[in-house]
Amino acid sequence: MLLYLIAATAFWVLGRAFGLNARRRGSVIVSSYVTIVLLLIVLPMDHPFKLALGGTVAPWLLVGGGIGLIALYRWGLGRLKSRISNQQEAEPVQDNVPNDKFSSTELERYARHIVLREIGGVGQKKIKKAKVLVIGAGGLGAPVLQYLGAAGLGTLGVIDDDVVDNSNLQRQIIHRDDDIGMPKVFSAKNAVEAQNPYVTVVPYNRRLTADIAEELFADYDIIVDGSDNFECRYVANKAAVALGKPLVSGALSQWEGQVTIFDPKQGTPCYKCLFPTEPAAGIAPSCSEAGVFAPLPGVIGSMIAAEVLKLITHSGEPLRSNMLIYDSLYSETRKFAIRPRQGCDVCAATQVQEGN
Numbered sequence: 001m002l003l004y005l006i007a008a009t010a011f012w013v014l015g016r017a018f019g020l021n022a023r024r025r026g027s028v029i030v031s032s033y034v035t036i037v038l039l040l041i042v043l044p045m046d047h048p049f050k051l052a053l054g055g056t057v058a059p060w061l062l063v064g065g066g067i068g069l070i071a072l073y074r075w076g077l078g079r080l081k082s083r084i085s086n087q088q089e090a091e092p093v094q095d096n097v098p099n100d101k102f103s104s105t106e107l108e109r110y111a112r113h114i115v116l117r118e119i120g121g122v123g124q125k126k127i128k129k130a131k132v133l134v135i136g137a138g139g140l141g142a143p144v145l146q147y148l149g150a151a152g153l154g155t156l157g158v159i160d161d162d163v164v165d166n167s168n169l170q171r172q173i174i175h176r177d178d179d180i181g182m183p184k185v186f187s188a189k190n191a192v193e194a195q196n197p198y199v200t201v202v203p204y205n206r207r208l209t210a211d212i213a214e215e216l217f218a219d220y221d222i223i224v225d226g227s228d229n230f231e232c233r234y235v236a237n238k239a240a241v242a243l244g245k246p247l248v249s250g251a252l253s254q255w256e257g258q259v260t261i262f263d264p265k266q267g268t269p270c271y272k273c274l275f276p277t278e279p280a281a282g283i284a285p286s287c288s289e290a291g292v293f294a295p296l297p298g299v300i301g302s303m304i305a306a307e308v309l310k311l312i313t314h315s316g317e318p319l320r321s322n323m324l325i326y327d328s329l330y331s332e333t334r335k336f337a338i339r340p341r342q343g344c345d346v347c348a349a350t351q352v353q354e355g356n
Contacts, residue, residue, distance in 0.1 A: 123313035140226030143301025213239035257300035
């Protein structure tokens with residue numbers, strides 16, 4: 001038997017050297033072993049071949065059985081590892097579909113939310129099923145997308161027609177140096193999904209215009225306005241009011257930022273109630289004209305993300321009918337009430353309906 005084991009080992013090693021695959025080498029060794037065992041069983045006790053092989057089949061069966069058990073164990077272990085690996089590879093794709101179930105990875109990821117009394121498992125499920133559209137993937141959109149994605153929001157839409165520019169990187173930290181020249185929506189999608197593969201990001205590489213706004217907004221629960229121009233803000237406001245969607249809005253200027261929620265369906269003013277007409281040129285300069293403090297978009301964007309999550313989970317008191325202003329230069333925060341404007345040509349009809 002010892003000679004057979006040595007010969008089988010030598011055949012295995014030499015066969016691999018000559019390019020024989022493991023299955024073929026194994027089949028030869030197993031076939032020869034089975035042949036020897038059968039001969040030991042059928043040959044008479046005094047047969048010279050049987051005597052040369054030890055005269056009895058018992059030790060061959062013991063050794064063969066032990067090797068067989070080891071091989072079976074290794075085969076089963078390999079199958080189990082392969083199954084687990086396949087499940088782990090498929091898991092992010094399956095979990096991109098919003099539903100009420102979390103993988104073990106998601107439960108661990110969102111554990112700090114789930115232990116919050118105001119959110120819990122129920123609130124985290126609402127976040128997973130929610131759909132939010134973010135207008136703009138720049139200063140405000142970047143932190144909003146990052147924090148909503150990290151929080152496990154099910155579907156994040158982002159619309160922007162701009163490309164990443166070197167001057168953006170001072171404050172729009174969702175983008176990287178290698179992304180310069182890439183459309184911002186695709187750069188943002190890559191960053192969010194790299195941070196959390198359980199989130200679906202839907203990019204719209206175009207400008208928001210009146211002809212597409214309502215159809216686009218209809219697919220989402222909440223709209224975030226992180227745009228940097230009044231034309232886009234008026235379009236977003238009108239479409240959100242028409243569909244009864246909450247519009248979480250933010251704005252930046254130099255050292256100061258503001259956040260509020262426009263939701264006339266719930267008795268709040270709309271954007272046009274506060275700004276009936278676009279300011280004259282030079283009154284509200286853009287960031288490129290007036291500058292902006294690098295961390296400010298992160299602060300205001302994080303506040304916007306917080307308001308969105310509060311709306312989804314019905315936690316605390318969202319900024320409906322209130323505007324929060326943060327002055328980063330003097331570390332001051334102010335909050336004041338805002339009221340609907342009588343005769344607003346965008347939301348007055350909605351307010352009347354709600355009043356009745």
